[in-house]
Amino acid sequence: MGYLGADYTIKSWLLTTDHKRIGLLYMISITVFFLLGGAAATLLRLELMTPRGDVFGSPDDYNRSFTIHGVFMVFFFLIPGVPAVLGNFLIPLMIGARDLAFPRLNLMSWYIYMIGGLFTLYALVAGGVDTGWTFYTPYSTMFSNTQVIAAALGIFIVGFSSILTALNFIVTIHTMRAPGMTWLRLPLFIWAHYATSLIIVLGTPVLAITIILVAVERLFKVGIFDPAYGGDPLLFQHLFWFYSHPAVYIMILPSFGVISEIVTAFARKKIFGYSFMAGALLAIAVLGFLVWGHHMFVSSQSMYAGMIFSVLSFLVAVPSGIKVFNWTATLYKGSVSFKTPMLYALGFIGLFTIGGLTGLVLSTMATDVHVHDTYFVVAHFHYIMVGGMVMAYLGGLHFWWPKITGRMYSEFWGALSALTVFIGFNLTFFPQFLLGYIGMPRRYYEYPEEYQVLNVMSSAGASVLAVGYMMPLIYLMISLKVGKIAGPNPWAASGLEWETSSPPPTHNFLDTKIVTSGPYDYELQEFADMQREVQEQGIV
Amino acid sequence: MWEFPLFPDSASTFAPKVDALYIGLMIVSAAFTFAFCFFVLFFAVKYRRGSKADRSNIRDSSPLAEAIYITVPTLIGIGLFMWGAIIYFELVSPPGDSIEIYVTGKQWMWKAQHPEGSSEINELHIPAGKPVRLIMTSEDVIHSYYIPDFRAKQDVLPGRYTSMWFHPTKVGRFRLFCTEYCGTEHSRMGGWVTVMEPAAYEAWLEGSSETTGLAAEGEALFRQYHCSGCHGANSTVKAPPLEGVFGGPVPLLNDPKDPQSGSKIIVADERYVRDSILRPMEEVVAGYEPLMPSFAGQIPEDDLLKLVSYIKSIGRGRQTRTLTDRGMSEGEGAASNITDFMGGTSANGGTN
Ligand code: HEM
Ligand SMILES: [Cu+2]
Numbered sequence: 001m002g003y004l005g006a007d008y009t010i011k012s013w014l015l016t017t018d019h020k021r022i023g024l025l026y027m028i029s030i031t032v033f034f035l036l037g038g039a040a041a042t043l044l045r046l047e048l049m050t051p052r053g054d055v056f057g058s059p060d061d062y063n064r065s066f067t068i069h070g071v072f073m074v075f076f077f078l079i080p081g082v083p084a085v086l087g088n089f090l091i092p093l094m095i096g097a098r099d100l101a102f103p104r105l106n107l108m109s110w111y112i113y114m115i116g117g118l119f120t121l122y123a124l125v126a127g128g129v130d131t132g133w134t135f136y137t138p139y140s141t142m143f144s145n146t147q148v149i150a151a152a153l154g155i156f157i158v159g160f161s162s163i164l165t166a167l168n169f170i171v172t173i174h175t176m177r178a179p180g181m182t183w184l185r186l187p188l189f190i191w192a193h194y195a196t197s198l199i200i201v202l203g204t205p206v207l208a209i210t211i212i213l214v215a216v217e218r219l220f221k222v223g224i225f226d227p228a229y230g231g232d233p234l235l236f237q238h239l240f241w242f243y244s245h246p247a248v249y250i251m252i253l254p255s256f257g258v259i260s261e262i263v264t265a266f267a268r269k270k271i272f273g274y275s276f277m278a279g280a281l282l283a284i285a286v287l288g289f290l291v292w293g294h295h296m297f298v299s300s301q302s303m304y305a306g307m308i309f310s311v312l313s314f315l316v317a318v319p320s321g322i323k324v325f326n327w328t329a330t331l332y333k334g335s336v337s338f339k340t341p342m343l344y345a346l347g348f349i350g351l352f353t354i355g356g357l358t359g360l361v362l363s364t365m366a367t368d369v370h371v372h373d374t375y376f377v378v379a380h381f382h383y384i385m386v387g388g389m390v391m392a393y394l395g396g397l398h399f400w401w402p403k404i405t406g407r408m409y410s411e412f413w414g415a416l417s418a419l420t421v422f423i424g425f426n427l428t429f430f431p432q433f434l435l436g437y438i439g440m441p442r443r444y445y446e447y448p449e450e451y452q453v454l455n456v457m458s459s460a461g462a463s464v465l466a467v468g469y470m471m472p473l474i475y476l477m478i479s480l481k482v483g484k485i486a487g488p489n490p491w492a493a494s495g496l497e498w499e500t501s502s503p504p505p506t507h508n509f510l511d512t513k514i515v516t517s518g519p520y521d522y523e524l525q526e527f528a529d530m531q532r533e534v535q536e537q538g539i540v
Numbered sequence: 541m542w543e544f545p546l547f548p549d550s551a552s553t554f555a556p557k558v559d560a561l562y563i564g565l566m567i568v569s570a571a572f573t574f575a576f577c578f579f580v581l582f583f584a585v586k587y588r589r590g591s592k593a594d595r596s597n598i599r600d601s602s603p604l605a606e607a608i609y610i611t612v613p614t615l616i617g618i619g620l621f622m623w624g625a626i627i628y629f630e631l632v633s634p635p636g637d638s639i640e641i642y643v644t645g646k647q648w649m650w651k652a653q654h655p656e657g658s659s660e661i662n663e664l665h666i667p668a669g670k671p672v673r674l675i676m677t678s679e680d681v682i683h684s685y686y687i688p689d690f691r692a693k694q695d696v697l698p699g700r701y702t703s704m705w706f707h708p709t710k711v712g713r714f715r716l717f718c719t720e721y722c723g724t725e726h727s728r729m730g731g732w733v734t735v736m737e738p739a740a741y742e743a744w745l746e747g748s749s750e751t752t753g754l755a756a757e758g759e760a761l762f763r764q765y766h767c768s769g770c771h772g773a774n775s776t777v778k779a780p781p782l783e784g785v786f787g788g789p790v791p792l793l794n795d796p797k798d799p800q801s802g803s804k805i806i807v808a809d810e811r812y813v814r815d816s817i818l819r820p821m822e823e824v825v826a827g828y829e830p831l832m833p834s835f836a837g838q839i840p841e842d843d844l845l846k847l848v849s850y851i852k853s854i855g856r857g858r859q860t861r862t863l864t865d866r867g868m869s870e871g872e873g874a875a876s877n878i879t880d881f882m883g884g885t886s887a888n889g890g891t892n
Contacts, residue, residue: 063724269600314620327580361565369691372719373719439715441717
């Protein structure tokens with residue numbers, strides 16, 4: 001039973017330094033935070049069914065719920081999601097390594113994540129936070145009477161977990177590749193995690209500093225952000241978005257890696273434009289640091305600054321476009337099959353495209369003035385983060401589930417869940433674009449009656465979405481007991497991770513892998529045969 | 541209740557322009573979305589496993605294709621950017637003859653003060669067919685003044701003035717929202733903007749003014765806070781007289797602490813007047829000693845507005861553009877332009 005059966009004690013899990021087991025520890029923890037965040041979202045959508053407040057006792061409870069929803073989802077699910085679970089599990093396997101470069105640091109990262117999570121949970125039970133996940137000053141420093149410090153401290157701590165994991169990935173990718181695994185032979189999954197790790201290492205410290213400044217102002221009344229004490233409230237927004245815009249790429253780049261693996265495996269064709277795909281990842285990582293001001297077009301930032309941020313935001317859309325173009329071109333002349341992971345991947349491409357293109361409305365200054373801080377923005381980033389990251393995460397989970405557990409899940413239920421999530425997602429969030437353009441501001445507990453129809457539609461869609469998300473939770477669990485034995489490579493996919501048993505042994509590989517060709521050499525195996533077959537039939 | 545408008549009411553000169561741009565963006569987005577969906581589904585079905593479609597000459601890269609992927613979106617992007625920038629430029633450039641109204645946001649209400657003296661809460665009465673400029677500040681946290689039917693929005697910050705303008709074209713009542721989350725009653729911090737025929741507006745102003753006007757009240761405050769003691773005509777302290785200052789160029793010392801440091805020219809606008817009252821040491825008029833005490837914490841926002849309004853009334857007529865907070869004032873020194881670039885911090889930089 002590979003690494004899973006190496007030892008069954010609780011201690012063997014809690015003190016493990018095996019990257020695969022740590023990946024599973026993360027999988028369980030982020031699922032818990034996803035469910036908590038989802039519970040908060042359910043309450044929010046229930047409240048918004050009617051224009052008046054009725055579900056929550058007071059606006060304060062509503063405000064606390066959207067804050068905790070945002071904090072859990074962003075910092076405890078979306079950011080760690082793909083890297084800490086799939087990245088942890090797969091990076092050493094994909095490059096033919098025994099483990100990450102620093103296995104004990106890896107375990108420590110998980111403990112740091114859990115401590116950060118406990119602080120934030122404490123903030124929740126001790127009364128909650130009502131600042132929104134964006135913690136804008138001076139509201140968060142001088143006006144909110146809630147547990148700002150505890151929540152912010154939780155985020156501060158979990159940031160170090162990200163930084164350490166990223167460092168671990170960077171060192172591993174630099175130093176532990178199997179013989180012959182050159183940079184241009186790396187799977188795009190690895191490139192994506194490399195680019196993400198760079199952003200994490202460069203950006204997260206800025207978030208840490210910002211949180212310290214918030215805490216200092218709040219505790220000691222030192223004027224940093226509050227003009228009443230001589231501070232500058234916009235300074236916070238610059239610092240916050242300097243991290244948090246790149247952070248949206250921290251959430252999405254690993255997903256690009258996942259989708260590239262799935263699309264090639266189910267089109268049975270080498271990725272189209274490999275070097276441009278890798279280059280686009282790095283370009284996004286760099287340009288992503290230069291566009292933070294597009295969150296501040298109406299903040300009173302200077303007009304000329306706004307222009308520069310606007311034009312750079314259009315430019316950062318170009319490498320994102322390259323990704324979608326090349327996935328599409330990969331399907332061309334492929335041999336496409338529609339297994340569950342592929343259904344999720346196709347769903348990702350659709351939702352990410354809509355999310356990215358509506359980003360143009362926000363990057364264009366004149367239209368952003370109107371839709372900024374309305375439901376249009378809410379819809380946009382849910383398309384990217386939930387439509388994008390969560391679809392990719394689920395796609396990746398289904399793709400590598402046989403590798404992780406050694407078992408196959410029910411293909412029927414898998415396909416049904418992919419379809420339900422896709423439909424439920426659009427029903428939930430598409431109406432929010434319309435709602436935003438007709439003017440409904442975000443973070444509203446009560447709203448004018450003319451917005452009710454679209455809100456009811458959105459809430460109804462959310463119930464479909466919730467069902468879609470619960471399904472995998474159930475059938476994946478069931479597959480552990482009754483699933484068919486998967487064997488080392490159920491998808492006949494290329495990549496070193498498929499060359500070892502499922503689940504892999506604790507040491508990953510029994511022999512040293514020597515790499516002699518680039519990734520995704522699918523056509524080498526069967527295309528020639530197929531083509532010959534077709535031609536022979538033509539001759540006959 | 542069961543109808544679905546795709547657009548809010550179109551009630552200002554911005555609305556048709558912003559909507560046209562939005563439609564343009566939607567056409568581009570829809571074209572790309574449908575193209576992607578079409579090709580993804582078409583290829584996926586045509587080249588499904590087992591189909592007999594021709595698969596000869598497979599290529600896994602094409603520099604030409606990549607060049608097209610890069611240049612076409614870049615060019616479309618630059619075009620859309622410019623279209624948006626032109627309209628945005630208009631959105632932040634109020635015409636010189638705007639009616640100017642002061643707005644103060646606080647948890648959780650909007651107070652508007654008309655120059656003629658009337659003030660109102662969570663309401664704004666304005667005439668149709670005339671540009672209106674709002675000069676806004678907050679007493680506590682950041683708020684944002686948003687009128688969807690005008691397609692106009694601007695954050696309102698504590699400690700500085702921001703401004704927005706619009707040109708209402710339609711008589712009616714339009715919703716006003718706060719769109720920057722500001723605490724418990726955020727979703728209730730709003731009201732109505734009432735656009736009236738100009739004659740009705742005049743009548744409304746007459747009927748609702750209890751006072752002689754903001755500037756006149758400001759004049760009284762000017763004495764009450766003892767500003768006149770130094771700036772008055774027969775004072776013994778050497779302070780600059782304020783007649784004709786507003787709207788004109790002011791020479792400032794490069795280094796406020798050093799009278800020999802040379803000077804730079806700025807244009808006196810609302811921001812300058814406000815900062816001169818609250819942080820007089822930061823911008824010292826060339827030729828004067830830095831003697832003025834700071835009034836920070838002593839003058840409430842309402843009174844500040846009245847003082848600014850008074851100093852404006854004795855300034856040099858109407859100035860054309862005063863959006864220093866957008867980094868737009870023409871005569872600004874290079875140094876302050878750099879700080880403006882990073883978010884107008886010059887209005888607020890440093891401590892006192
Ligand atoms: C394809 C290119 C993209 C463009 C041009 C774009 C543009 C923008 C702009 C201009 C805003 C600010 C809107 C406002 O507040 O008024 C925004 C908000 C946002 N975007 Fe994007 N975006 C893109 C992709 C992404 C990606 C990949 C992600 C995440 C993975 C993302 C996540 C977000 C989030 C989270 C916000 C709002 C944050 C908040 O206010 O709470 N965007 N986007
Ligand atoms: Cu507000």
